[in-house]
Amino acid sequence: RVLAAELAVSRLTVENAYGELAAKGFLQARRGSGAYVCHPYAPPARPVAEAAPFPVDPFTTGASRLDGQADSPLPPDVINFAAGVGNPRIFPQEAFRKVMHSVLRRHAEEAFHYGDYCGYYPLRDTLARILSLQGIPARPEQILITNGSQQALSLVSQTLLRPGDTVLVEEPTYAEALTLFELQGIRTVPVPCDADGLCVDALPALLAAHRPALIYTIPNFHNPTGRCLSEPRRRQLVKLAEAAGVTLLEDDFVGDLRYQGAALPSLRSLATCGQVIYVGTFSKMLMPSIRIGYLVADAPLYPRLALRKHVDSFTTSSLLQRSLDAFVTVGSYQRQLQRACRLYRQLRDVAADALARHLPPGCRVELPEGGLFLWVQLPPDIPVSRLMPLAWQQNVTFARGACFYRDNPQAEFTLRLNFSAQTPERTVVGIERLARAMALCREQ
Ligand code: PMP
Numbered sequence: 207r208v209l210a211a212e213l214a215v216s217r218l219t220v221e222n223a224y225g226e227l228a229a230k231g232f233l234q235a236r237r238g239s240g241a242y243v244c245h246p247y248a249p250p251a252r253p254v255a256e257a258a259p260f261p262v263d264p265f266t267t268g269a270s271r272l273d274g275q276a277d278s279p280l281p282p283d284v285i286n287f288a289a290g291v292g293n294p295r296i297f298p299q300e301a302f303r304k305v306m307h308s309v310l311r312r313h314a315e316e317a318f319h320y321g322d323y324c325g326y327y328p329l330r331d332t333l334a335r336i337l338s339l340q341g342i343p344a345r346p347e348q349i350l351i352t353n354g355s356q357q358a359l360s361l362v363s364q365t366l367l368r369p370g371d372t373v374l375v376e377e378p379t380y381a382e383a384l385t386l387f388e389l390q391g392i393r394t395v396p397v398p399c400d401a402d403g404l405c406v407d408a409l410p411a412l413l414a415a416h417r418p419a420l421i422y423t424i425p426n427f428h429n430p431t432g433r434c435l436s437e438p439r440r441r442q443l444v445k446l447a448e449a450a451g452v453t454l455l456e457d458d459f460v461g462d463l464r465y466q467g468a469a470l471p472s473l474r475s476l477a478t479c480g481q482v483i484y485v486g487t488f489s490k491m492l493m494p495s496i497r498i499g500y501l502v503a504d505a506p507l508y509p510r511l512a513l514r515k516h517v518d519s520f521t522t523s524s525l526l527q528r529s530l531d532a533f534v535t536v537g538s539y540q541r542q543l544q545r546a547c548r549l550y551r552q553l554r555d556v557a558a559d560a561l562a563r564h565l566p567p568g569c570r571v572e573l574p575e576g577g578l579f580l581w582v583q584l585p586p587d588i589p590v591s592r593l594m595p596l597a598w599q600q601n602v603t604f605a606r607g608a609c610f611y612r613d614n615p616q617a618e619f620t621l622r623l624n625f626s627a628q629t630p631e632r633t634v635v636g637i638e639r640l641a642r643a644m645a646l647c648r649e650q
Pocket residue numbers: 290353354355356357380424429457459486487488489494498499
C-alpha cells in the first residue's frame with residue numbers, strides 16, 4: 207500500500223507485480239519479518255536444516271521448490287527446459303473449442319451448474335472403460351474427478367494422513383508432493399532409486415523402522431528422473447505393501463506418453479485387495495488448464511475421499527468435464543495422444559543426440575522410454591547452484607535437482623530437462639547454451 211501511494215500506481219498493479227515476482231521465485235518470505243525481493247537462485251537466507259521445526263520448514267523449502275515448475279511464460283529469448291508440462295503449441299485449440307461450443311449449444315444449463323460432486327457420470331464411465339482396457343480395474347463408482355491430479359494427491363493426504371505420520375517416497379520425487387506432505391506436517395522418508403525405479407529391496411527395513419501410513423510412487427516415466435519401475439519390482443512392491451497393510455498411492459501422471467517398449471502393469475492391476483489408490487490426469491496428455499484429474503479408490507475409502515472433495519471445492523467444472531468427455535468420445539483425445547507421442551519421441555531423440563554431442567565429459571544422461579523428462583547427473587566440478595546463474599546468462603533454464611529432494615547433498619549435482627516443450631531447433635540451441643554454461647562453470 208505504501209509503495210502504491212509513493213509511486214502513485216494502483217494497488218492492484220503492485221499486487222500483480224508481487225504475484226509475478228513470487229511466481230518466478232524472486233520473493234523470499236521470512237516469517238515475522240516480511241517479503242524480500244531476491245535472486246531466485248541465491249542460496250536461502252538461512253540454511254534449510256537450521257530452519258527445520260518439522261522436519262524441514264515447509265514455508266522455505268516449499269517456496270524454493272517452485273522453480274521446478276516454471277510453467278509461466280518466460281521471455282521468448284530464454285529457452286525453458288524447466289516446465290512440467292508438454293508442448294503448448296500442440297494443445298488442441300480448435301478441436302477443444304468445437305466440443306465446448308457443442309456442449310454450450312446443447313447443454314448450457316447443466317454445464318453451468320455445479321454438477322455431481324464425484325464427477326460427471328458419463329466422463330467417469332468413459333474413464334472406467336479406458337482404464338479397464340489398460341487392465342486397471344475401475345468402475346465409474348470408484349472414480350472421483352478432481353481439479354487436476356494435484357487435488358487427488360491432496361485429498362488422499364488430508365483423508366488418510368495425520369500430522370506426524372510417515373510417507374515413504376522415492377528419492378528424488380515430485381516437488382509438489384513433497385511440499386504437500388510437508389505443509390501437512392507429514393514426515394517423508396526417502397527410498398533410494400536406481401535405473402529400474404524404487405529399490406524395493408530397501409523397503410522391508412524402512413517399513414519396519416518407520417511404520418509408514420502411505421507409500422507414494424510414480425511408477426511410469428517418473429518425475430523428475432523419467433524412469434519406469436520394472437515389472438518384477440512392481441509385483442514385489444504391491445506384495446510388500448499388502449503384507450504390511452500400507453496403502454500405495456500410484457501417481458500415473460504421464461502413463462500414456464510411451465514412445466517405445468511395452469506398457470507395464472499398473473500397481474492397481476496387480477493388487478489383490480483395495481490397497482492401491484490410482485491417480486491420473488489430463489494435464490500432460492492434453493493440457494493443464496482444464497484441471498481435470500481423477501483418482502480410483504475402493505470402499506470404504508472412496509466415500510471419505512468424495513466427501514473431502516465436496517468440502518474442498520464442491521465439484522470440478524461441469525463445462526470442462528462435459529467438454530472433455532465429448533472430446534474423448536469422438537476420438538479427438540486418442541488422435542491428440544498419438545500426435546503428442548510422435549512429436550515428443552522426436553524431441554526426446556533430438557535432445558538425447560544434442561546432449562551426447564555437446565555436454566562435457568562426466569555428465570550422465572538417462573534416456574526415458576516416454577514421458578517428458580531427461581535426468582542429468584553432473585560431475586563434481588559442475589554444481590548446479592553455480593551452473594544455474596550461468597545458464598540464465600546464456601538464456602537457458604532447467605529445473606534444479608534440489609527441487610525434488612528433501613535434503614540430500616546429491617541434489618546439487620542433478621538437473622531435470624523437459625525435452626518436450628521446444629521446437630527441435632530450439633532444443634538443440636538450448637542444449638548448446640547449457641553446454642556453454644557448463645564450460646564456463648568449469649573455468650570458474
Ligand atoms: N503428479 C506429478 C508427478 C506431476 O508432475 C504433476 C504436475 N506437474 C501432478 C501430479 C499434478 O498435475 P495436475 O494437477 O496438473 O494434474
